[in-house]
Amino acid sequence: MTERSVAYLYHRQNKKEVEVVFIDGVDRTDVAKAQESWHKLLKDTKSEHAHWNWNEKYQLVAEAPLAYRIFGLEAEGQMQGLMLVWTAGKFCRIESQKGKPLIYIDYLATAPWNSADVIAEPIYAGVGKVLIRAAVQLSLEDELQGRIGLHSLPQAESYYRDNCKMTDLGQDKAYYGLRYFETTPEQSASFIRG
Amino acid sequence: MKLKMTKEWLMKNLDKEDKAIVSAGSFSCSKLDALDELVQRHAAKEVGAVVPAFGRLISLSRRNKGLTPEKLAEQARIDLDELVSIEQVPNYIPEPRTVCQLAQVLNLSEDKLMELSGNTVSRDQKLKDGAVKFVASAQSLDKLSRDEKRALEDFVKQLSK
Numbered sequence: 279m280t281e282r283s284v285a286y287l288y289h290r291q292n293k294k295e296v297e298v299v300f301i302d303g304v305d306r307t308d309v310a311k312a313q314e315s316w317h318k319l320l321k322d323t324k325s326e327h328a329h330w331n332w333n334e335k336y337q338l339v340a341e342a343p344l345a346y347r348i349f350g351l352e353a354e355g356q357m358q359g360l361m362l363v364w365t366a367g368k369f370c371r372i373e374s375q376k377g378k379p380l381i382y383i384d385y386l387a388t389a390p391w392n393s394a395d396v397i398a399e400p401i402y403a404g405v406g407k408v409l410i411r412a413a414v415q416l417s418l419e420d421e422l423q424g425r426i427g428l429h430s431l432p433q434a435e436s437y438y439r440d441n442c443k444m445t446d447l448g449q450d451k452a453y454y455g456l457r458y459f460e461t462t463p464e465q466s467a468s469f470i471r472g
Numbered sequence: 473m474k475l476k477m478t479k480e481w482l483m484k485n486l487d488k489e490d491k492a493i494v495s496a497g498s499f500s501c502s503k504l505d506a507l508d509e510l511v512q513r514h515a516a517k518e519v520g521a522v523v524p525a526f527g528r529l530i531s532l533s534r535r536n537k538g539l540t541p542e543k544l545a546e547q548a549r550i551d552l553d554e555l556v557s558i559e560q561v562p563n564y565i566p567e568p569r570t571v572c573q574l575a576q577v578l579n580l581s582e583d584k585l586m587e588l589s590g591n592t593v594s595r596d597q598k599l600k601d602g603a604v605k606f607v608a609s610a611q612s613l614d615k616l617s618r619d620e621k622r623a624l625e626d627f628v629k630q631l632s633k
Contacts, residue, residue, distance in 0.1 A: 283474035286482045295482055300475040324582070326572070327495045362497075385497035394491035404486050406494030412475055419473060428496040432549070432569055437492040449551070454498060455567025472485045 279303055285351060287358065288403040298353040298402075300412065304360065308350065309336040312357035312389070319390040326395075326431040327387050335362050335385055346384070349412050351405055359405035361386045363413055370425055372445055372460045380425035380460065381417040386410075395433060406434075410442055414466045424466025429456040442469065524562045525603035525627075526588040531559040532624040533578045535616050548573040558589075565590040584631045602630045 285300035301308070313332040320328040339346040345366050351358045361383060368382035388405040390396040413426045429450060430438045435457050438444045444459040461469065534544045541559070545552040550570045557564045558574075571589045575582040586592045587599060609623040616624075 281474060285475050285477055286479045288482065288486055295479050302473045302475075325495075326493075327497065330497065383496050387495050387497070393493060393495075395493050400491055403490070404482050406492070407485055408475070408477065408482070411477055411481075412473070415476060416473060429498070431493070431495040431497065432573055433493040434495050435549070437494050438496070441487075441490070441492055449567070449569070451567065455569035456498075457569075472481050 280305055285408050287351065287353060287405060287408065290399065290401060290403055296353065298351055298358065300408070301350040301352060302347070302412075304336075304348045304350040304357070306333075306336055306340070308352075308357060309333060309348070309360070312350070312360060315356065316387075316390055319396060323390070323396050325390065325393065326433055327385075330385065330387065332360060338362065338384075347416070349409060351408060353402065357389060358392055358402050359386070359388045359409055361409040361413065363416065365416070365420065368427060370427065370460060371447055371458065372462060375425060375460075375462055378425060379422055380427050381413050381420065381422060383410075383413055383426060383428035386428065406437065407442075411470065414461070414470055417466065418470075423463035424470070425461060425463060426466065427458065427460040429453050429458050431456065523565065523588070523590045524607045526585065526590070527559050527562065527564065528607055529580075529585075529588065529624070529627060530555075530574060530578070532616060532620060533580065533628070534559075536621065536624060537578070544574075544577065548577045550574070563590075580628065581631045599630065602627055 280301060280303040283300045285298050286295050287298050288294070289296050309332050336348065339348050339362070345364060347363050347365060349361045349363070362385040364382040364384050368380055370376055370378045370380050386406065386409055392400045392402045392405055394400050414424045417424045417426050428438070435446070438459045439446045443465060444461050445465065447458045447460060449455050450458045534541065539547070541555050542552060545555045550573050554566060554570055558566050566589055568586065568591050571585050571591060572582050574580070575585045584599065587596065588603065606623055606627045609619065
């Protein structure tokens with residue numbers, strides 16, 4: 279089931295915040311539209327997520343709707359960012375929370391026109407922040423106290439460590455050597471307060 | 473779920489000039505199929521000189537840029553012990569993240585390095601032949617000789633084709 283609500287992003291060229299649509303439960307058609315328009319711009323770039331196929335990722339939601347949820351941010355009729363989260367079966371690694379369940383962000387990406395590794399002057403800012411906020415909110419609503427975790431692609435490591443203030447738990451040798459990040463309930467509360 | 477957020481929260485938490493990349497998820501090199509990774513790694517054990525060529529290429533490229541192992545590890549944001557393993561352990565297969573970080577810093581082809589490092593299976597016979605010649609040209613690693621430099625430049629040229 280799809281549910282829409284109000285969210286905000288910052289439009290860099292117009293230098294102002296704009297109202298956008300937050301979508302819980304992006305449907306197959308909108309995922310396919312996003313995949314098509316993003317892929318056209320990403321295919322010849324060195325972006326680290328250039329080869330992700332969101333149609334395949336959507337299939338995970340279709341096959342296991344209780345375990346996966348997909349969220350999106352839409353503006354000007356275009357998907358500005360997508361996030362696939364895993365809501366069950368993932369547990370904290372951070373010492374103080376070890377073994378407690380968390381919301382795991384399986385994939386998170388902005389549209390290529392919002393990404394500095396694709397174009398010099400990205401359009402919308404805040405896509406990552408708003409989607410991370412959504413993951414924290416989901417964790418709180420699922421009574422997981424705001425605990426979230428993710429594996430960052432190399433180019434985004436400093437964003438999660440320095441900007442989102444998540445705990446860097448180092449390289450995960452079992453997952454392509456990507457660095458793994460997590461938040462404690464305190465870190466999530468601080469993130470939500472801003 | 474309805475998102476609960478305000479304009480004020482966004483503006484308070486946003487650095488308008490910040491253009492940080494935010495991607496999270498599994499690794500995505502063009503030829504790396506996550507589901508087949510283990511199979512590919514197993515197959516990579518049979519690629520002969522390709523993996524040793526990777527270590528030698530990294531070592532010579534580093535020295536050609538005048539970088540110490542510590543400096544390269546720092547610039548590529550990888551562990552020093554992994555870099556040492558790459559350069560000195562002939563059949564060491566590094567993590568995909570490490571390969572891509574090194575490709576960026578050393579300005580080498582990410583896809584070719586994925587093949588050379590054994591993360592994806594090389595089907596390029598010319599690349600395999602080139603790798604064999606490159607490894608065979610190995611002499612001392614203490615100093616980059618003229619021949620080593622030529623061998624390195626020829627091999628890098630082949631990578632960019």
